[in-house]
Amino acid sequence: MVELSGFSINRFKTSNKLYQFYLAHNGLDNNKIKLGARNQRYWDTINSTPDTPAHVDWNDADKYCNWLAEITKIPFSLPTEAQWKYAARNRGTYVIAPTNDGTIRADAGNESNVASEKDSKVYAEKIGTSLGFLSPLPGDLYPPNPLGIYDMAGNGFEWMKDWYDPEYYKSSPVKDPQGPETPVFKDYKGNFTKVLRSQDFSGPGRGLTVVRNYETQNNYGRIPVDKTVHCVVNSSTPIK
Numbered sequence: 001m002v003e004l005s006g007f008s009i010n011r012f013k014t015s016n017k018l019y020q021f022y023l024a025h026n027g028l029d030n031n032k033i034k035l036g037a038r039n040q041r042y043w044d045t046i047n048s049t050p051d052t053p054a055h056v057d058w059n060d061a062d063k064y065c066n067w068l069a070e071i072t073k074i075p076f077s078l079p080t081e082a083q084w085k086y087a088a089r090n091r092g093t094y095v096i097a098p099t100n101d102g103t104i105r106a107d108a109g110n111e112s113n114v115a116s117e118k119d120s121k122v123y124a125e126k127i128g129t130s131l132g133f134l135s136p137l138p139g140d141l142y143p144p145n146p147l148g149i150y151d152m153a154g155n156g157f158e159w160m161k162d163w164y165d166p167e168y169y170k171s172s173p174v175k176d177p178q179g180p181e182t183p184v185f186k187d188y189k190g191n192f193t194k195v196l197r198s199q200d201f202s203g204p205g206r207g208l209t210v211v212r213n214y215e216t217q218n219n220y221g222r223i224p225v226d227k228t229v230h231c232v233v234n235s236s237t238p239i240k
Contacts, residue, residue, distance in 0.1 A: 002082050002092070003175045006236025009079060009087045012139040012150050013158070013228045014064060016047055019054030022064055035223065043223050045129050052136040053156045053228040058194045058217040061159040061229040068231060074239065078161040079232040081195045081212075082177045088152045088197070088209045090145060096208050098152035098198075100143040104206070113142050114153050117201065133201075134225075149230070152198055153207035156228030157215070160195035164214035191216040200226035 023030055035043060046055060056064065061078060068076035079087075088098035095102045099113045106116040117133035124135035137155050144150045152158075162168075162179025169177075183192035193214035199207030219227060233239045 001174060002086070002172075002177060004082060004086055005176055005234070007079075007083055008233040008235070008239040009083065009149060010230050010232070011144065011148055013053040013156060013230050014056075014061075015050060015139065016052055016054050017050035019056070019064065020047070020050075022067060026067070039223065042131070042134075042225070045131060046134075046136055046225060049127060049129075049136070051138040051140075053139060053151070055136070055156065055224050055227055056159070056229060057219040057224045057227060058159045058215070060224075061227075062161075064229065065231040075234045076231050077234060078159060079230060080176075080178055081160045081162045081197065083232055084152075084158065084160060084197050084230070085209055087147060087149055088145065090147055095145075096210060098145050098149075098207065098209050100145060104153060114207070115141055115155060115201070120201070151228075152230075154199045154201055156198065157196040157200055157213060157226055158198040159227060159229050160197055162195045164193040164195045164212070166212075185214065187214070187216065189220075191220070196227070198228075 030047060046052070065076045065078050068074070086092045089095040097104045101113065103113070105111055105113050107118055115137050119137060119141065120131070120133045120135040123137055124131040129135060139150045139155065145152055163183050163185070165180045165184040168180060179195065185193055187193055193216055196213035196215050215227070
């Protein structure tokens, strides 16, 4: 059992439109990685659709949420894993899939509630890109969960504030767990890792609330084509 102080979470993952404004406002460059021509075209394309999620490594996700806090004087931050899970599970109930009704239905026509590769192909064709099944999707393509939060079952892994530790919740604090105070778990390359939640692409059995993933803060120095972020506000006062 976990007890959390009041917080709010953005309804949508941070969009390209908002993130590109942040970059322009601060005179920042989104091309920090040297890419070949093919990868550069891909990176430019997935960043060019304003209503799809921005793709960021952990460092940039953290900087963005902190910037929101700075300019609004509202306590924005990356979500803790406990906050994300509480929101995804509809206020902490035992919901396996963070969808509108706790199930995952892809390619089910009007009954669908998560996206599939087919949706990505259709969207890529609609907007005139060659991304195909690799295309990110608008955040409001399918219904939100019962709390009104979109895209928690896919359309990009989501960065958490926490360092990753597979054993953390065996002895974590009951009140507002923040993850380990210092890095704990290394990947097979010897890099410390942060927690990821949600999923890169939606589909049956993916993006479940019981699944944890991890990644290095800089995404191994590669372009973060499948990493996204929902920022939170750490305040008991509702944010509109």
